Amino acid sequence: xxxxxSAQRRHFIANAGKGLAVVGGVIGSGGVFAxxxxxxxxxxxxPLAPKPTHHPAKAKAVIWLHQAGAPSTIDLxxxxxxxxxxxxxxxxxxxxxxxxxxxxxGAGKLFASKRTWKAYGQSGKLVSDLLxxxxxxxxxxxxxxxxxxxxxxxxxxxIKLNTGALSPGRPTLGAWVQYALGxxxxxLPAYIVLSNGGRGLESGSxxxxxxxxxxxxxxxxxxxxxxxxxYLDRPELLAAKQQRGALxxxxxxxxxxxxxxxGDSELRARVEAYELAYRMQGTVPAVVDIGKETAATRTAYGxxxxxxEQATNDYGTNLLRARRLVENGVRFVQVVSGQAGKYRDWDAxxxxxxxxxxxxxxxxxxxxxxxxxxxxxxxxxSTIVVWTSEFGRTSYGQSGSGRDHNPxxxxxxxxGGGFKGGISHGQTDEIGLKxxxxxxxxxxxxxxxxxxxHQLGLNHLKTTYLNNGRSxxxxxxxxRVVHDVIA
Numbered sequence: 001x002x003x004x005x006s007a008q009r010r011h012f013i014a015n016a017g018k019g020l021a022v023v024g025g026v027i028g029s030g031g032v033f034a035x036x037x038x039x040x041x042x043x044x045x046x047p048l049a050p051k052p053t054h055h056p057a058k059a060k061a062v063i064w065l066h067q068a069g070a071p072s073t074i075d076l077x078x079x080x081x082x083x084x085x086x087x088x089x090x091x092x093x094x095x096x097x098x099x100x101x102x103x104x105x106g107a108g109k110l111f112a113s114k115r116t117w118k119a120y121g122q123s124g125k126l127v128s129d130l131l132x133x134x135x136x137x138x139x140x141x142x143x144x145x146x147x148x149x150x151x152x153x154x155x156x157x158x159i160k161l162n163t164g165a166l167s168p169g170r171p172t173l174g175a176w177v178q179y180a181l182g183x184x185x186x187x188l189p190a191y192i193v194l195s196n197g198g199r200g201l202e203s204g205s206x207x208x209x210x211x212x213x214x215x216x217x218x219x220x221x222x223x224x225x226x227x228x229x230x231y232l233d234r235p236e237l238l239a240a241k242q243q244r245g246a247l248x249x250x251x252x253x254x255x256x257x258x259x260x261x262x263g264d265s266e267l268r269a270r271v272e273a274y275e276l277a278y279r280m281q282g283t284v285p286a287v288v289d290i291g292k293e294t295a296a297t298r299t300a301y302g303x304x305x306x307x308x309e310q311a312t313n314d315y316g317t318n319l320l321r322a323r324r325l326v327e328n329g330v331r332f333v334q335v336v337s338g339q340a341g342k343y344r345d346w347d348a349x350x351x352x353x354x355x356x357x358x359x360x361x362x363x364x365x366x367x368x369x370x371x372x373x374x375x376x377x378x379x380x381x382s383t384i385v386v387w388t389s390e391f392g393r394t395s396y397g398q399s400g401s402g403r404d405h406n407p408x409x410x411x412x413x414x415x416g417g418g419f420k421g422g423i424s425h426g427q428t429d430e431i432g433l434k435x436x437x438x439x440x441x442x443x444x445x446x447x448x449x450x451x452x453x454h455q456l457g458l459n460h461l462k463t464t465y466l467n468n469g470r471s472x473x474x475x476x477x478x479x480r481v482v483h484d485v486i487a
Contacts, residue, residue: 047216047272048190050182053457058418058486060184061326062177062384062452063319064334065367066161067359068199069154069345072393072403073411074432075113075356078145079126082430083395087112091396095433099408102152108404110431111397114353123422130360133368139422140371140380141415142485146426146435148442149391149407154347155203157390157407160445162207162334164476171211171465173449174332176474177456178217179210180463185329187283189276191219192330194321196314198338199345208334212467216272219334222321224314228288229280250274287328288321300369311340311358316366323373326383337363346389350399371415384417384455388448395431409435412448417455420487446479454481 074080091107101107115128120135125143127135151157156166163170171179178190193208195201201208201221208219222228254271290298298304301320302312309316315337322333338345340362348355367387374380392410393403409428415421426443428435435442450460453474460479464471 047214048178048183048186048276050184051180053181054459054462055457057455057457058382059384059416059455060382061330062174062332062386062417062456063322063326063370064174064332065363065385065387066158066334066336067346067363067387067389068158068337069347069359070157070389070391070393070405070410071346071356071359072113072348072352073145074393074395074428075115075352076128076130076360077126077143077411077413078428078432079117079128080113080395080428080430080432083110083432084112086110086431091431091433095429095431099434100152102404107394108397110395111403121422123424125422125424130356131364133364134371137368137371137415140375141413141421142419143411143413143424144426144443144448144482144485145409145411145424145428146437146442147392147410147412147444147448148435149445152391152405152407154199154390154405157405158203159206161388161390163209163211164446164449164474164478168206168209169211170472170476171213171217171474172208172219172334173452173474174208174219174334175210175213175217176463177332177453177458179213179465180453180458181331181456183329184331185283187276187279188287188325188328188330189220189280190329190331191217191334192325192332193219193221193334193336194318195221195336196224196318196338197344198340199347200336200338207336212472213465219332222284222288224317228284283328287324290317290320290324293320293324297373300365300373302365302369311361312365314339315362316369319366319370320373323370323377323379327377327379348393348402349404350402352393352402355402374416380416382417384419384452385415386412386448386452387414388412395433406433409433412443414451414485418487419455419485423485425482425485443482444478446475447482450475450479451482451485455486 074083088109091110096107113128115130117126117128119126121139123139125138127138149157149160151160151166159168160166162172174191183190193201205218208221210218251271290303301316302309303316303320304313318335322335325333340358343355343358346355346359371380371385374383391405391407394406398404409432426435426437426441453460453463460473460475464473
C-alpha cells in the first residue's frame with residue numbers, strides 16, 4: 001500500500017466519522033493489529049468474538065477495585081501488636097535490610113496504628129474499625145498479606161499494577177482479558193473503567209490502554225452522571241435512518257478496501273469500533289441507569305442525597321454500575337477510587353487519621369454492598385472481586401502524622417470467582433514493613449495477574465501476542481499462580 005493511498009484512506013475515515021457517535025477510546029489512537037492474517041476473509045474476522053479458554057474457567061468476569069493513592073493496610077487488615085509496643089522508637093536495623101528509605105533524613109520513628117481491632121466471622125479475621133461493613137464479609141475473602149511490588153512512586157507502581165511494566169506502552173490486564181476471551185455481549189465493550197475523580201485516572205488512558213494490542217481492546221471510561229460517555233448520543237439533526245445509512249456506506253467502503261488489502265487489519269478494528277459505538281447508543285444508558293434498581297439496593301450501596309450518603313454516593317454509584325455491567329456480560333470492570341471530601345486519594349504522607357477516615361467511609365459500605373449483592377444474585381461465584389493498590393504504606397511515620405510509600409509488604413484481597421474465603425495468605429514482619437516467609441513466596445503484581453487469569457480459564461504463559469517479532473504475554477517474563485488461595 002502506498003503512503004499516499006494510506007493517507008487518503010485515513011483522511012476519509014477521520015472525516016466520515018464526524019457526527020457518527022464515535023466513542024473516544026473505542027477506536028483509540030495509533031493501534032493496529034500486529035499480526036496480519038492475509039488468508040482470512042476480512043468480513044469473517046471479529047476481534048470481539050468469544051474465544052475458548054485454555055482450561056475450564058471458574059469465573060467469567062472481574063471487578064478490579066483499585067484503591068488509588070495506596071491505603072495503609074496495617075491500619076485496615078494487618079494488625080501488628082508489636083508495632084504498638086515499639087511505637088515511637090527507631091526502626092531496628094534488622095527490619096530495614098533491603099528497604100530503600102525515601103523519607104529525607106531516613107526512616108521516621110515507628111508509628112503504631114491508632115485504630116481499634118475486632119475479630120469477625122468464623123475465620124476470626126481481625127479488621128480495624130475503619131471498615132465495619134466490609135469486615136462482615138471476611139469469610140468470603142482471601143487476604144494476601146505478603147504482597148510486594150517495585151517502584152515507590154504512584155505513577156510507576158500504578159502502571160505496573162495495571163500492565164506489569166514500569167513505563168507506558170504495554171496492555172493493561174483488562175485489555176489482555178478482552179483480547180484473550182472476547183466479548184460476552186456484542187452490544188457492550190468487554191472492558192469498562194469507572195472513577196469518581198481525585199487522582200483517579202488523571203494520567204489518562206495509560207491506565208486502561210490496549211498498548212501494542214489492537215486498539216479495539218482498549219478500556220472504555222464511563223463518567224458519573226446521566227451522560228456516561230461523551231458524544232455517544234446521536235446528534236439531534238441526524239435522523240436514525242440517516243445515521244444507519246451513513247454507517248452502512250462507510251462499512252461497505254471499508255470492507256471493499258479490506259478485500260483489496262487483506263493484510264491490513266486496522267480497517268477491521270475501525271469497522272468494529274463504529275458498529276460497537278452505534279449499538280452502545282441503546283445499551284449503555286440502560287445498563288448504567290441505576291434508577292432501575294430498588295430504593296433498598298441504592299441505599300445499601302450508600303447512594304442518595306442525605307448528609308451521610310454524600311460521602312458514599314459517587315463511589316457507590318460506580319460499584320452498583322459495576323454489578324450491572326458484569327450482570328450484562330462485561331468481562332472486566334476497573335473501578336478506581338478517588339475524591340473523598342478534601343482528600344483526592346489514600347495518599348496520606350500526613351494526616352493519616354483524617355485521610356483514611358474519609359477514604360474508608362467512602363468505600364466501606366459500597367464494597368460490602370457489592371459483595372452482598374453479587375452473592376445474593378448468584379454472581380459472586382462467577383465474578384472475581386479484587387481489592388488492590390499500587391503499594392502499601394510504611395510502619396514508620398512521616399511528617400509526624402502520616403506514612404510513606406511501602407512496596408515491600410502490604411495486603412490485597414480476592415473474593416468470589418473460585419477463591420477460598422476466610423483465609424489469610426502470607427504475612428509481613430512483626431512491624432508490618434516487609435513480607436516474610438519462604439524465598440519466592442511473596443505475591444508480586446505478576447503473580448496476582450497470573451492468578452486472576454487462571455480463574456478466568458487462561459494460562460498466562462499461553463496467552464500471547466506477537467509484537468515486533470516477540471511473543472508477548474500479560475506477565476512479561478514472570479508470574480506464578482498462587483494456588484494456595486484457590487478453592
